[in-house]
Amino acid sequence: MQFQLAYSGLHWGDIPFVLTGIWHTLLLTLLATFFGTVLGLLVGWLRHESVVARLALAPFVNVLRSIPLIIQFILVNSLFAMAGFGISPLFIGVIVLSLYMGMLTSELVRSGLQSVRPQLKKASRSLGLSYWQTLRHVSAPLALRTLFPGWIGTVIGLTKDTALVSVVGYIELLRASQILINRSNEALLVLAGTGLFYFAICYPISRYSRHLEKVMRHD
Structure with a gap:
């Protein structure tokens, strides 16, 4: 009797709460992936092209x-709180994860661009292509083949x-x-379901990325 009073057990009314946590996880992942990728592309390109930027x-x-990351979340949250901003x-999660994703992606972009042979760039310029045309039609497609697997791994980790x-009060799936x-x-039951959800998200991404890699190799 005391055990029943202490724990109410799982019931159907918990489903909306769990779905809200799932939605929060997906929303944060999508936003951080988008902004982090855009930031990473810009920073990686700048670090490749300019010694000063590097x-x-x-x-x-x-x-x-x-x-x-957990320290970054606490620091950013504390800085906004000390500044008097109710964020x-x-x-906060989007800011920290986007910056983290951006820095990891920037290294992938920089190494991908560096992997393109200089002879190919010189050949395209000798054919009359401008810098931006060379970047779009030569450097970027070749760099994408190199950085894509690493970027997928970064998204899964994110x-x-x-x-x-x-840690800053955001109720995502694990919380x-x-x-x-x-x-x-x-x-056991709750954590098994949570683990299955993360697997259901990450595994299809990994499988589909392998398909895209094969497509890019044959292009």
Whole structure:
């Protein structure tokens, strides 16, 4: 009788709560992937083309890649709080994850562009192509083949890293699962379902990326 009073168990009314956590996870992943990829493309291209940009941006890239994400979340949240801004946990999560994703993507972009042989660029310029035409039709497609697998791995890692945003009060799937576990004491069942969800998201992305890699190799 005491056990029943302490734990209410899982029930159908928990489904909307879990679905909200799933939606929050997907929303944060999509926003951070989009903004982080755009930022990474810009920073990676700048670091490849300009020595000044490479030296100026290197500290930011190294710092954001080296500091654990959970510390970054706490620091950014604290800075906004000290500045007197009432920022939502979603916004903080998007900022931190986008910057992190951007710095990782920038390194992939930079290494991808560096992998393009200089002879190919010179040949395209000798044929009358401008810098931007060479970048669009020669450098970018070849670099994409090199960086694409790494970018997919980064997206998959980002999906799982969204669980860390709970430290600033954002209720995504893992945090919602923890709340359910505390209330129902059904840790095994809840965590199994949570793990299956992450698998259902990450595995199809991985499989489809392999298909795209094969397509790009045969183009």
